[in-house]
Amino acid sequence: MSLEWILSIIENNWQMFLRGAYYTLLISIISTIIGAFIGFFIGIMHTIPVRKKNLKFYSLKLINFILTCYVEFFRGTPMIVQAMVVYYGLDIAFGIDMHFITAGIVVVSLNTGAYMAEIVRGGIVSIDKGQYEAASAVGMNHVKIMFYVVLPQVARNILPATGNQLIMNIKDTAVLNVIGVTELFFQTKSIAGNNFRYFESFFVACVLYFVMTFTASRILLYVEKRLDGPDAYQKEQKEAI
Secondary structure, eight states: OOHHHHHHHHHHHHHHHHHHHHHHHHHHHHHHHHHHHHHHHHHHHHTOOOOSOSHHHHHHHHHHHHHHHHHHHHHHSOHHHHHHIIIIIHHHHHOOOOOHHHHHHHHHHHHHHHHHHHHHHHHHHHSOHHHHHHHHHTTOOHHHIIIIIIHHHHHHHTHHHHHHHHHHHHHHGGGGGGGTOOOHHHHHHHHHHHHOOHHHHHHHHHHHHHHHHHHHHHHHHHHHHHHHOOOHHHHHHHHHO
16 A cells, blocks of 8 residues: 555545545435434334224234334344335336435335344333333323323434444445445545556545544434433432542
8 A cells, every 4th residue: 555646636526525425424324314203103003002903003014014014024124125125116117217326315214124123122112111110191192192101212222323323324324326326435446546546545535434434423422421411320420429
């Protein structure tokens, strides 16, 4: 590896590297936000209590079956195959011609939503049953219990897993190069093809990926600490000592 070549590649191609990093972050952040909303929706749907076997019961069963099929499909198939189906398959089969950036966001969002659904469901299940009973005792219905009691706690509890999903998305957007998304891997492959210095070019890409994922993890860790607030118990202990 030559330091001179690395500096030369950065100097001559920094705009392409930045453009690729921009699209990588854009798709990752938007897709993680959309996927989180999908996950919360599915998590809530899976936990709606229906005791009587009436029309509502069977309608909810059908909806949950469809949502379960969606989750299993996107968790059980590679994202690279999903990208080909969404971008090329929908155009050939139904005439839906999407821009490659839009297709990339759709694919990563649906994939993220499938994983977030299980994360959210686990977060909801982990909430103590006594909180549901106490909220029901004061006259709150399921929707109010979810939005005012359960989901605020779930959002905090699943924040580390959501951050992990964002970091995975930053790395996994590399597979979108198969549909022409000009993210960081696509740009790096083009740069390496022009100068035939594959090791140096992809070394720069590795550094950029690390900077993005490390920065994202530090920001999310800061947000977690801010949400936790000061540890009053530890403060009291220090004062006592």
